[in-house]
Amino acid sequence: xxxxxxxxxxxxxxxxxxxxxxxxxxxxxxxxxxxxxxxxxxxxxxxxxxxxxxxxxxxxxxxxxxxxxxxxxxxxxxxxxxxxxxxxxxxxxxxxxxxxxxxxxxxxxxxxxxxxxxxxxxxxxxxxxxxxxxxxxxxxxxxxxxxxxxxxxxxxxxxxxxxxxxxxxxxxxxxxxxxxxxxxxxxxxxxxxxxxxxxxxxxxxxxxxxxxxxxxxxxxxxxxxxxxxxxxxxxxxxxxxxxxxxxxxxxxxxxxxxxxxxxxxxxxxxxxxxxxxxxxxxxxxxxxxxxxxxxxxxxxxxxxxxxxxxxxxxxxxxxxxxxxxxxxxxxxxxxxxxxxxxxxxxxxxxxxxxxxxxxxxxxxxxxxxxxxxxxxxxxxxxxxxxxxxxxxxxxxxxxxxxxxxxxxxxxxxxxxxxxxxxxxxxxxxxxxxxxxxxxxxxxxxxxxxxxxxxxxxxxxxxxxxxxxxxxxxxxxxxxxxxxxxxxxxxxxxxxxxxxxxxxxxxxxxxxxxxxxxxxxxxxxxxxxxxxxxxxxxxxxxxxxxxxxxxxxxxxxxxxxxxxxxxxxxxxxxxxxxxxxxxxxxxxxxxxxxxxxxxxxxxxxxxxxxx
Amino acid sequence: xxxxxxxxxxxxxxxxxxxxxxxxxxxxxxxxxxxxxxxxxxxxxxxxxxxxxxxxxxxxxxxxxxxxxxxxxxxxxxxxxxxxxxxxxxxxxxxxxxxxxxxxxxxxxxxxxxxxxxxxxxxxxxxxxxxxxxxxxxxxxxxxxxxxxxxxxxxxxxxxxxxxxxxxxxxxxxxxxxxxxxxx
Numbered sequence: 043x044x045x046x047x048x049x050x051x052x053x054x055x056x057x058x059x060x061x062x063x064x065x066x067x068x069x070x071x072x073x074x075x076x077x078x079x080x081x082x083x084x085x086x087x088x089x090x091x092x093x094x095x096x097x098x099x100x101x102x103x104x105x106x107x108x109x110x111x112x113x114x115x116x117x118x119x120x121x122x123x124x125x126x127x128x129x130x131x132x133x134x135x136x137x138x139x140x141x142x143x144x145x146x147x148x149x150x151x152x153x154x155x156x157x158x159x160x161x162x163x164x165x166x167x168x169x170x171x172x173x174x175x176x177x178x179x180x181x182x183x184x185x186x187x188x189x190x191x192x193x194x195x196x197x198x199x200x201x202x203x204x205x206x207x208x209x210x211x212x213x214x215x216x217x218x219x220x221x222x223x224x225x226x227x228x229x230x231x232x233x234x235x236x237x238x239x240x241x242x243x244x245x246x247x248x249x250x251x252x253x254x255x256x257x258x259x260x261x262x263x264x265x266x267x268x269x270x271x272x273x274x275x276x277x278x279x280x281x282x283x284x285x286x287x288x289x290x291x292x293x294x295x296x297x298x299x300x301x302x303x304x305x306x307x308x309x310x311x312x313x314x315x316x317x318x319x320x321x322x323x324x325x326x327x328x329x330x331x332x333x334x335x336x337x338x339x340x341x342x343x344x345x346x347x348x349x350x351x352x353x354x355x356x357x358x359x360x361x362x363x364x365x366x367x368x369x370x371x372x373x374x375x376x377x378x379x380x381x382x383x384x385x386x387x388x389x390x391x392x393x394x395x396x397x398x399x400x401x402x403x404x405x406x407x408x409x410x411x412x413x414x415x416x417x418x419x420x421x422x423x424x425x426x427x428x429x430x431x432x433x434x435x436x437x438x439x440x441x442x443x444x445x446x447x448x449x450x451x452x453x454x455x456x457x458x459x460x461x462x463x464x465x466x467x468x469x470x471x472x473x474x475x476x477x478x479x480x481x482x483x484x485x486x487x488x489x490x491x492x493x494x495x496x497x498x499x500x501x502x503x504x505x506x507x508x509x510x511x512x513x514x515x516x517x518x519x520x521x522x523x524x525x526x527x528x529x530x531x532x533x534x535x536x537x538x539x540x541x542x543x544x545x546x547x548x549x550x551x552x553x554x555x556x557x558x559x560x561x562x563x564x565x566x567x568x569x570x571x572x573x574x575x576x577x578x579x580x581x582x583x584x585x586x587x588x589x590x591x592x593x594x595x596x597x598x599x600x601x602x603x604x605x606x607x608x609x610x611x612x613x614x615x616x617x618x619x620x621x622x623x624x625x626x627x628x629x630x631x632x633x634x635x636x637x638x639x640x641x642x643x644x645x646x647x648x649x650x651x652x
Numbered sequence: 653x654x655x656x657x658x659x660x661x662x663x664x665x666x667x668x669x670x671x672x673x674x675x676x677x678x679x680x681x682x683x684x685x686x687x688x689x690x691x692x693x694x695x696x697x698x699x700x701x702x703x704x705x706x707x708x709x710x711x712x713x714x715x716x717x718x719x720x721x722x723x724x725x726x727x728x729x730x731x732x733x734x735x736x737x738x739x740x741x742x743x744x745x746x747x748x749x750x751x752x753x754x755x756x757x758x759x760x761x762x763x764x765x766x767x768x769x770x771x772x773x774x775x776x777x778x779x780x781x782x783x784x785x786x787x788x789x790x791x792x793x794x795x796x797x798x799x800x801x802x803x804x805x806x807x808x809x810x811x812x813x814x815x816x817x818x819x820x821x822x823x824x825x826x827x828x829x830x831x832x833x834x835x836x
Contacts, residue, residue: 129678133671140667147659168670175674177779179681180813185774195673198666202659225731225760225774 045070098155102207105159106166125178132174135167146203161205168195189219190237197244206261209248213272216241220279233352235280242273253307266308266318270299274325280353286340287354289332290394294360296325297387301367304384306374320429326386327433331440333390333407335447341397361387379421383430389414405519412441412523416530419468423538435468442527449520451508452565455499457524459561460531462491463554467535467542479546489550492557493579497608499561500575502616528558553582579609591638594646599638607631684812688805689755692831693775694742695792695800695816708779709788709816711802715770718745725750726765733809734759734771742801745771758809775802775813780824788816788823803829 049063058066123131142160150156169192176188193215199208216238224234249265256262277292300322302308308316315323333339344354364387375381389410396403415434422430439461446454465488481489498504535542535555542551560578564571583606590598610631614624696712718734726732726748733756736743748771752758763769780788792800803815816823820831 129674133674136667136670140663140670143663143667144660147656147663151656171674175677179678180778182777191673195666195670198662202662202666225758 098158101155101159102162105163128174128178132171132178136171139164139167143199143203157203157205158207161199161203161208162211164199164203165192165196165208165211168192185222185224187222187224187234187237189215189222190234190241193219193241197241200245200248206258209245209265210268212241212245213268217272217275217279220276235276236352238276242276263317266303266316267321270296270318270321270325273299287344287357289329290341290344290390291353291356291360293326293329293390294357294364294387296322296329298322298360298364298367300326301364301371301384301387305367305371315429323429324433327437330386330389330411331437331444333393334404334411334440334444337404339394339397339403341394342400344398380425383418408441408444409519409523409526411437412526412530415441419534420537423468431468435464438527439464441523445520445523449516449524450510450514452505453516453524455495455508456558456562456565459492459495459558460527462488462495463558464531466550466554467531467538481546481550485550489553492553493605495557495561496575496579497612499564500572500579500609500612502570502572505564505570505572576609576613580606583609587638591642591645594642594649596639596642599642600635603631603635603638607635680810681812684805684807684810685814688807688810688812690803690805690814691736691738691743692801692803692817693773695802708777709785709792711775711778711816713773713775713802714742715772716743716745717768718748718771719768720748720765723765723767723769726761728761728764730761730765732759732761733757736806752809754808755806756809757806757811774811775804778802778813778816784824791818791823792816 046067049058049067052058053060053063139160142163146153146156146160172188172192172195176182176186193212196208196215197212199205200212219234219238219241222234249269252262252265274292274295277288277295300319303316303319303322308318310316368384368387371381371384390407393403393407393410396406415437418434419431419438422428422434442457442460442464446457449457466485532555535551542548545551556578560574564574583602587599587602587606590596590602610627614628694714696714720726730750732748732750733752734748735746735753735756737746748759749756757774759771759774761769762772791798798818799820800816800818802813803817805812805814815825815829817829817831820828822829
C-alpha cells in the first residue's frame with residue numbers, strides 16, 4: 043500500500059479529514075523531492091572527490107617523474123661544469139619550487155592538487171640541492187646530517203601548504219635520518235635519533251588537528267597505523283646498548299599507544315576498538331613474550347650504559363605518560379573486569395625489579411603470564427571479542443613454545459602438538475552459525491599440522507632419535523606448568539562443549555583432544571608404540587572415506603584416500619615387509635582410488651536419475 | 653586575505669632559509685679550499701670488486717699509525733684534532749690533541765688509545781661520473797708501484813678533497829699536478 047492509498051483509507055475510516063489528507067500528501071511530495079535532490083548532490087560529490095583523488099595521485103606521480111628527470115639531466119653532464127656553475131645549478135630547483143609555492147599560496151589557495159604537488163616538488167628540489175652540494179665537496183651524506191638538513195628545511199611545508207603528502211615525506215626522512223652516522227655523536231643535540239624526535243614533535247599539531255577533526259577520514263585511519271609504526275621502528279632502528287632497555291622502551295611505547303587509541307580523542311562513538319588500539323594491544327601482547335626466550339634479561343646491567351646514551355630517560359618518561367593516561371581513563375570510566383586489562387602496563391614492573399635485584403624472575407613471569415591470559419580468554423569468549431582472544435591465545439602458544447625448548451625432547455614434541463589443538467579448542471565459540479558444517483581455511487591448516495604430527499610420530503626412527511637413554515628429569519615447576527596448561531585446555535573444552543559439538547558433529551574437537559593425548563602416551567610409555575599412530579591414521583582415513591562416500595562428497599573422499607596412501611608410503615620406508623607385499627599394497631591403494639571415485643560417481647548418477 | 657599574507661610571510665622566511673642555508677655551507681667549504689693547507693695522503697691499491705659503487709670511487713686511504721706519549725689523556729670515541737706533516741710517502745700525523753689549531757683535522761678515535769695506534773681517516777668517497785670512476789678504478793688497482801694520492805685541503809678541523817693523482821698526474825683533469833718537493 044503506498045501513501046496515497048493509505049491516506050485515502052484513513053479518510054474513509056474517518057480517522058482524518060480531506061484537508062489533512064491533502065496537506066499530508068503535499069508535505070510528503072515536497073520531502074520526497076528534497077530527498078531525491080540531496081541524493082543526487084551526494085552522488086555527484088562523491089564522484090567529484092573520487093575524480094579528485096585520481097587527479098591528485100596522477101599529478102603527484104607526474105611531479106616525482108619530472109623531478110627525477112631534471113636531476114638525471116644535470117647529473118649526466120656534471121663533471122664538465124665548474125664548481126660555481128654546479129652550485130648555481132643545484133640551487134635552481136629550489137628557486138623553481140619557491141616560485142611554485144608562492145603561486146600556490148596566492149592563486150591556488152584551496153586547490154588540493156596544487157598544494158600537494160607543490161609540497162612534493164619542494165621536498166624533491168631541496169633534497170637534490172643538498173645532495174648535489176654535498177657531492178661537489180666530496181661529502182658522503184650519511185656522515186653529514188644530510189637527512190636532518192633536508193627534513194628541517196622542508197618541514198614547514200606541512201603547515202604552509204597544508205599538505206598531507208608532505209607529512210609522509212617528512213616521516214620517511216625522519217626514519218632515514220636514524221641511519222646517519224655522523225662523527226661527532228657526543229652531544230645530545232647532535233645524536234640522529236634526537237633530531238628525529240624533535241622533528242617528529244613538530245608534526246604533533248598536524249596530528250592533533252587530524253585526530254580531532256577526523257577529516258580526511260582515510261588519513262585519520264592511516265595515521266593511526268603509521269604513527270605507532272614510525273615511532274616503534276625508530277625505537278628499534280636506534281638500538282645500540284643493552285637490549286633490555288630497548289625492549290622496555292618498546293613495550294612502554296606500545297602500551298601508551300594502546301591507551302591513546304582507546305582515549306576520548308580517538309574513540310569511536312560505538313566504543314569498538316580503533317586501529318591504533320588494536321595495534322597497541324597486539325604489540326604489547328607479543329612484546330611480553332619476548333622475555334620468555336631469554337634466560338638472562340640483563341636488567342641488572344641497565345644502568346651501565348655509555349655516558350652519552352640518553353635513551354634511558356625515556357623509560358621513566360614513557361612510564362609516567364602511561365600511568366597518566368591510565369588514571370585519566372579510569373577517572374571517567376568505571377573499572378570493570380572488561381577494561382581491567384589496561385593495567386597491563388604495570389605487569390612487567392615487579393619482574394623487571396626482581397631481575398634488577400638479581401632474583402631469577404623467569405618462572406614467576408611465565409606462570410603469571412599464563413594465569414593472566416586465561417581469564418582474558420574466558421572473558422573475551424563470553425563477550426565474543428575476537429581482538430582480545432587472539433593475542434591472549436598467542437601468548438599461551440608462545441609460553442608452550444618456550445617451554446618446549448626447556449624440557450627434554452619427547453615431552454617437547456607433545457607440547458608442540460598442543461599448539462594446534464589450542465587454536466582449535468579455544469576460539470570456536472566465536473564461529474558464526476553459517477560455518478557450522480564446513481571447515482574454514484585456517485582450521486584446514488591446523489588440521490594439516492595435526493596430521494603431520496601423527497605422521498611424524500608414526501616413524502619408529504623418530505622416537506629412537508628423541509628418546510634419550512637417560513632422560514633429564516623435569517623440574518616440578520615444568521611439570522606443574524604443563525599440567526596447568528592441559529587442565530586449562532580441558533576445562534575450556536568442557537565450558538564450550540556445546541559449540542564444539544555443534545561443529546561437524548564434534549569430530550574436529552575430539553580429534554584435537556585425541557592428537558596430544560596419544561602423543562603424550564607415546565612420550566611417557568617405555569614400549570615402542572609407533573604402530574598405534576599408523577593405525578589411528580588409517581582408521582581416521584577409512585571412517586572419513588565411508589562418511590564422505592555416503593554423502594557422495596568426492597573431494598573429501600579423495601583426501602581420505604590420499605591420507606591412507608600417505609600412511610602407506612611412510613611405512614614403505616620403515617616396515618620390514620617383502621617387496622612383493624609392499625608392491626601389492628600399493629597397487630591396492632592405487633586401484634581403490636579409481637574404485638571409490640567410480641562408485642561415488644555412479645551413485646551420484648543414480649540419485650540424479652531418480 | 654589575512655591568512656594569505658601570513659602564509660606568504662611564512663613562505664618567504666622558509667624560502668630564504670632554504671636558499672641561504674646551502675650558501676653558508678658552501679662559503680665554509682670554499683674557505684677551506686681557499687685558505688686550507690694541502691696534504692697528500694697515500695692511497696693503497698683497492699680491491700677491484702669492492703670499491704666501485706655507483707658514481708663514486710671508494711678511496712682506500714692508508715690508515716696512519718700514530719704514537720701517543722700519553723694515551724691516558726684520550727678515551728675511545730673521543731673527538732680529537734690531528735696535525736699533519738708531509739712526508740716522502742704521503743702525509744703523516746704529527747700530533748693528536750683536544751685543541752683545535754689552524755691546520756688540524758677533526759677525527760674520531762675508533763680504537764682504544766694505545767702508545768701506538770692506527771687512525772682511520774675520513775676520506776672515503778670521491779664522487780665522479782660513472783665512466784670516469786671505472787677508468788680510475790682500473791688505474792688505482794692496476795699497479796701498486798704507482799704513487800697514488802688524494803689531495804686534501806685542511807683548515808680549522810674541516811676538510812675538502814680536491815683531487816686524486818697518480819704519479820704526479822691528476823686523474824680527474826689528466827693534467828700534471830704540483831707535488832711538494834718531498835714527493836717528487
